[in-house]
Amino acid sequence: MHDYYTELLGSMLFQVLGDDLTIEGILMQSGGDINMAVCVQTAHGDFFVKWHEGGYEDMMEKEALGLKLLKKVPGLKVPEVFGHGRLNDISFLVLEFLERGREDEVYWTRLGEALAELHLVKGDCFGLDHDNYIGRLQQCNKPTQDWVSFFAEFRLNAQLGLAIYNQQVNQEFVRDFKQFLHKLPGLMPESEPSLLHGDLWSGNAFSSTKGPALFDPAVYYGAREMDLAMTRLFGGFNQRFYEAYDEIYPLPDDFDALVEIYNLYPLMVHVNLFGANSGYLGSVWRTIKRYI
Numbered sequence: 001m002h003d004y005y006t007e008l009l010g011s012m013l014f015q016v017l018g019d020d021l022t023i024e025g026i027l028m029q030s031g032g033d034i035n036m037a038v039c040v041q042t043a044h045g046d047f048f049v050k051w052h053e054g055g056y057e058d059m060m061e062k063e064a065l066g067l068k069l070l071k072k073v074p075g076l077k078v079p080e081v082f083g084h085g086r087l088n089d090i091s092f093l094v095l096e097f098l099e100r101g102r103e104d105e106v107y108w109t110r111l112g113e114a115l116a117e118l119h120l121v122k123g124d125c126f127g128l129d130h131d132n133y134i135g136r137l138q139q140c141n142k143p144t145q146d147w148v149s150f151f152a153e154f155r156l157n158a159q160l161g162l163a164i165y166n167q168q169v170n171q172e173f174v175r176d177f178k179q180f181l182h183k184l185p186g187l188m189p190e191s192e193p194s195l196l197h198g199d200l201w202s203g204n205a206f207s208s209t210k211g212p213a214l215f216d217p218a219v220y221y222g223a224r225e226m227d228l229a230m231t232r233l234f235g236g237f238n239q240r241f242y243e244a245y246d247e248i249y250p251l252p253d254d255f256d257a258l259v260e261i262y263n264l265y266p267l268m269v270h271v272n273l274f275g276a277n278s279g280y281l282g283s284v285w286r287t288i289k290r291y292i
Helices: 002-017 059-070 105-119 147-165 171-186 225-230 239-248 255-262 264-274 280-289
Strands: 023-029 036-042 045-053 081-087 090-096 132-134 137-139 194-196 205-208 211-214 220-222
Touching (some): 002 023, 002 036, 002 045, 002 090, 045 059, 059 081, 059 090, 105 194, 105 225, 147 220, 171 280
Antiparallel strands (some): 023 036, 036 045, 081 090, 205 211
16 A cells, blocks of 8 residues: 555655655644545655545645645745646646744744735735635635625525525525525624634644744635634634734724634535534524524
């Protein structure tokens, strides 16, 4: 089995780098829902390689585009993209391997500052010039001038449609959700289109030896509150992160009251990734019932 991976990874590196590198070690890494991921050790440095078989042929290309967009912020460490490609039925991505550093208060401060700088990068509209993925789900980024319309249609309603198609929700939930969508323009403020990471939970950020690092993006231009709300979804980031962010780009006064609404999108994504019985559907339903 080790010989198989050595040969496979050697072919991937050769296709991207053009060099026939001798692989000295292979260390397993976390790769997400559908991907395998490893650190490939060579005499010319270490590489992070992830791949999957079968469908999602453009997933690695879209991730590479997202990482390159995040590089607009100098204070943020984003792994260098060496390239992506296909070998038979396998899609793969080759990135710089980042070593972990200390997760101290300095890290959280620098991460908060870097995220604020990222959100100060503005677009002409909401969305993006291409669609991409959040997890293994397709994410529609159709350019739209109005934030509330974009959020309602291409974030919430799109996930509702997928949940209906996959038979994860019943008619009562669908009725309540559509009633909530009808009320959404009166609940949510307009916003400016900020460049977002798009899937900002603690598993997609860490302290590297080269500074605060982000990876596995689901990039688009949207309300900056989306990223910040998601950091609170699974336990929250260190308080110094929020303080440092606020010093550069203060949040509006109504943010805390609307966190649950912004987080309906990642929660519905989790319903569609892990099923109605995973517990996320109940969280969505409790939130929308408060507003209808």
